[in-house]
Amino acid sequence: MTARVCTLVTAWRIDPELAAEMEKLGAWVSSHVRDIRVDAGGSCVRFSIDGDSDLEAEHAKVARFVADMTERHRPLPSAVVARRAGPERAIQSDVFTELVHRGWVVETARGRAALRGPALSVVRALDEDCARVARDVFGAVDEAHPSLASTSLLARCGWFASFPHAASLVAHFAEDYDAIDAFRRANAHASELVQPAPGTLAPFDACLLPALCYSVYAAREATYLPSGLTVVTCAGRCFRYESRNLAGVERLWEFGMREIVFLGDPDAVASARRRALDAVLEQLERWDLDGTFETANDPFFAAVRPRGAHWQRSGERKIELRMPVAAGPKTVACASLNLHDRVFGSTFAISHDGAPATTGCVGWGMERWMLACFARHGFDPRNWPQWLGNRLFQ
Amino acid sequence: MTEPANTEARIRGILHRVAHLDGPYGKSADLFRDLGVKSMAALDLLLSLEEEFGVSIADKAFGEARSLGALVSLVEGLR
Numbered sequence: 167m168t169a170r171v172c173t174l175v176t177a178w179r180i181d182p183e184l185a186a187e188m189e190k191l192g193a194w195v196s197s198h199v200r201d202i203r204v205d206a207g208g209s210c211v212r213f214s215i216d217g218d219s220d221l222e223a224e225h226a227k228v229a230r231f232v233a234d235m236t237e238r239h240r241p242l243p244s245a246v247v248a249r250r251a252g253p254e255r256a257i258q259s260d261v262f263t264e265l266v267h268r269g270w271v272v273e274t275a276r277g278r279a280a281l282r283g284p285a286l287s288v289v290r291a292l293d294e295d296c297a298r299v300a301r302d303v304f305g306a307v308d309e310a311h312p313s314l315a316s317t318s319l320l321a322r323c324g325w326f327a328s329f330p331h332a333a334s335l336v337a338h339f340a341e342d343y344d345a346i347d348a349f350r351r352a353n354a355h356a357s358e359l360v361q362p363a364p365g366t367l368a369p370f371d372a373c374l375l376p377a378l379c380y381s382v383y384a385a386r387e388a389t390y391l392p393s394g395l396t397v398v399t400c401a402g403r404c405f406r407y408e409s410r411n412l413a414g415v416e417r418l419w420e421f422g423m424r425e426i427v428f429l430g431d432p433d434a435v436a437s438a439r440r441r442a443l444d445a446v447l448e449q450l451e452r453w454d455l456d457g458t459f460e461t462a463n464d465p466f467f468a469a470v471r472p473r474g475a476h477w478q479r480s481g482e483r484k485i486e487l488r489m490p491v492a493a494g495p496k497t498v499a500c501a502s503l504n505l506h507d508r509v510f511g512s513t514f515a516i517s518h519d520g521a522p523a524t525t526g527c528v529g530w531g532m533e534r535w536m537l538a539c540f541a542r543h544g545f546d547p548r549n550w551p552q553w554l555g556n557r558l559f560q
Numbered sequence: 561m562t563e564p565a566n567t568e569a570r571i572r573g574i575l576h577r578v579a580h581l582d583g584p585y586g587k588s589a590d591l592f593r594d595l596g597v598k599s600m601a602a603l604d605l606l607l608s609l610e611e612e613f614g615v616s617i618a619d620k621a622f623g624e625a626r627s628l629g630a631l632v633s634l635v636e637g638l639r
Contacts, residue, residue: 238607242619470600472603473600473601473603477599477600507592
């Protein structure tokens, strides 16, 4: 059956920033609902429902989603904190296609990409540069943490309460010889996974980390920090399920991240974030890239989005570095600088000067930064900063 | 009951409703740091104050009013 196009008139005018978030989060509303779009005036939401589904139930689901996003929304527009303009040359579009064509990026599955050649070199150079900033500017201690975390870690960090839609839970079989053998037999000659029988999987006790800093806090549970600022850096893989929004290396399910994590008193952590912003601005100079630092909020699940977004935006707790990855006005967040108040210090009983520690972090998204580099500098080594071009295109 | 005292009682009622704050607590205690009000409850608190008192509260001013006493002063100043 053909899809039914529907319109929902909203009681409030949806501002452009909220509309953009709504269209992105709309991917999770239903597998039968597609293309949730806010009209230019912000007064109605249009979407399509698969013809073979329960139209009334699907329409009601969209209405609940829209109400959750809008009813307690308090507009706090992004504010530009700092900006750096790159060279005069035009930004290149279709960079992802060219990277794939050259074999430097291989899309192994939606949301997953292998890198090689200069694309891999850019990511490695960025990680080394970030690690140098962590070491030289902040005297950070280097740590390594596994990507596989306990579900209780993310539960305690509030991830399932705030971002359940993006969670990547890891399943394994319950110990049961017959059930596992039945699965083996079903898959013996299959080229696609034959799903496990219901009830054969153990309760989820592991998940893939969506951000590195959670492990840094958990590793300090019930400890007393030394006086002054504690700074840790780590690199690793992060996982955020993006549903239909997965797109090239711009929006991956699995991506590389480098973080610098700050723990201490509120003033010291806020000051460290300011210094980090200056350090990333200097990094933009070294890499000769365009970037705009803007106040922002994380993509909270719709039901809690108004509260989470207000908390982050009202206190300027999240600043994103947004960079162009194609010609035109669109930018993507390639790094973020965050303050968490005492949320994690309290959760993990990390003490500093007799109080729960305040925390903050800076995180770089490796693949997006790489994409921004090729969009900015293209594929001719002469257009890259010399120190970088010499290294990448050997 | 004087007006500020009435305002205080009404804000205590809101704090009880949106942040489950019970029992005795001082007017100068930091709601988030000392009394453990969850950051995610801040918007509910803000919207409830606006609805209860029929005022419009600037986000910046709300962010700086972190105690019961400060909220009373903030609301009284807007009425």
